Amino acid sequence: MNFDYNEEQQLLADSVRRYLAKDYAFEARKKIVASKDGWSPAVWEKLAEIGPTGLPFSPDYGGFGGGAVDLMGVMEALGDALLVEPYLATAGLGAQFVARAGSNAQKKAILPAVVEGKLKMAFAHTEKGSRYNLARVDAQAKKTAGGWEITGQKLVVLGAPAADKFVVSAKTDKGLSLFLVDSKNVKIKPYVTLDEQRAGDVSFSKAPGELVGAEGGALPVIEEVMDFATALVCAEAVGAMKFACDTTLEYLKTRKQFGVTIGTFQALQHRMVDMYVSYEQAKSMACLAASKVDAPADGPTAAQDRARSVSAAKIKIADNCRHISQEAIQLHGGMGMTDEMKVSHTFKRLTMIAQQFGDAEHHLARFASL
């Protein structure tokens, strides 16, 4: 038993943290968010240079063969900085399908470019009415002479406007399947999300696609990748929570009312303590989720064990995202309501994470069903 990051994990996390502290401070981030595309190619290039884009991919394709635990420290740093670049969409979702289910040719064509930061991806899955049910897909794929044609409408596709390639879920005669589709063959209605990331609704109209993995066999792969991405987002939440706690504590120590710092009031002290307790509990569950998605997938109960742990983690993370983010605003008083304070942006990101990849209620039901 050991809860420390190893030297490599710590070094990578430190490099990312140092870089973001220098070039991704809150004011710099504001400019990126306000820019036309809402993300920065320079930042993306730098992330590829430092290593996160290559970390979770095999050395055969230029990566480092890392897992979720290896990425935890990085995700915490991204959560702290509120990174808006499509890192999760690319390395946590899109390219993971290729890495886990793709053919050798697909891996060769895609993964090295992802590792080098030259290719961004997105996972187009959610549809109108599907909510968090991963199996509910109406999009259709038809076999053609040259390959496949995908038709359907996907909603809230994270990172869609920046994506070069999509992995899209659609049904064939044999069931739920995955396809690679080039972004030039889709129509995107882009928008800004609550937490200032870019997403969009994506229409596929007889879009040419390449089958990824076994036809009709997509569901277990989707569950596996979603669990991986959920573990990453749990670690990201931990980083954002830490910032919310630290900055609130700092505020309690400096803000004066009635002639004293407000941190001398016991009513506020106890609420602050409860925020830190929430943070520690969330961090513990993020460790659990990352460890379980990295565990070897052998044995009949491995997938179930993984899913149970990830759902347990997401329940706790979702609940504590709400608790910490809401308390951080309350303890900041009116200042917490303003756009100029970073904490209000952290509030938004934590609010989104609480609902991303399944809210607490979804994961309560999933946990109980396993």
Added chain:
Amino acid sequence: MDLNYSQDESAFRDEVRGWIKQNLPQDLREKIANYDELGREDLLRWHKILAKKGWVAPSWPKEFGGTDWNVVQRYIFEEECGFAGTPPLIPFGLSMCGPVILRFGTPEQKKRFLPDIYNGDVFWCQGYSEPGSGSDLASLKTKAERQGNHYIVNGQKIWTTLGHIADWIFCLVRTDSTLSKRQEGISFLLIDMKTPGITVRPLILMDGGHEVNEVFFDNVKVPVENLIFEEGKGWTVAKYLLGHERMNTGRIGASKRELEKLKEFAARQTGDDGRPLIEDSRFRDKLTRVEVELMALEITNLRFLDQMRRSGQPPGADVSMLKIKGTEIQQALTELSMQAVGPMAQPFKSVANDPDFDEFTAGLAPRYCNFRKTTIYAGSNEIQRNIISKMTLGL
């Protein structure tokens, strides 16, 4: 990062689990399962079984009977005891007075008191709280005046757990009331409960149980050699002891066992619609949230232990967090158990072996009442928050 126990740790867990299975007497096991009140003999029986095995005081130095286990092994041992449902080891001698004597006692005091504590030959209780001194312990008034080779003790202690079956009591007393700082002038005294002038009066709690008492001191003569550390330095001793008291307040093993029992019950209990209660999502979601909270607490506890093992530092204010969460979970489980039992929770004391009652309901309502104590005792959860606020957050 590796959340799994090492091979050695897993083997250790198996060893402990196997040994408890072999050595926990069946009648004690049943008493615990039925939440029966345990008497002095019940408690000391298990104590002596562990003492004979050499496992009764794991944290003590080897020469006094300690096991040389690291913090993780100690945690595993405690968790296994809790999970198996062994009688509790009463902490007053083993985890409170013992460690204090080990840290502050003279060689003579060590020789005189430690073997009896270890072997379970002397049963201790704790004389801290007073009617006017609860969370504000330093305001205590029980007086000890030096007269020749004795202290003359006068005053009253309250909430004295198991005082009615104890042989000795360790007390915080005021030896000097002239000092302006209340923490000064307090001393730590060991007192034989058979000394003339001591009266023990039961305080029956709302569950009907007798576990705490009032203890009155009326000109009680205590030899000066029963003073621990220096006169007037009792607060230093008390602070050291409080750190020990807060260890293992998470009671994770016991909560795991209660959770399992509750799940089993909810699976055989029917809800209003005739389906098993466990399938009622309103109930099940509450249960799952407690289960997840317990998972998080277990990992948090292991993270702290891992840090302690690495740094060699004693537990800091972080253990307050374990106390807060651990007791909240214990209370949540008793509350959910009451809810699960539904109308059958109303009889105050159901009869064991009565076929009309599910065994799960035995002692349930009194236990729900009794467990309200957990967020109050050993430093109320509000005091724990004060500690974290001051020590960890610097507020």
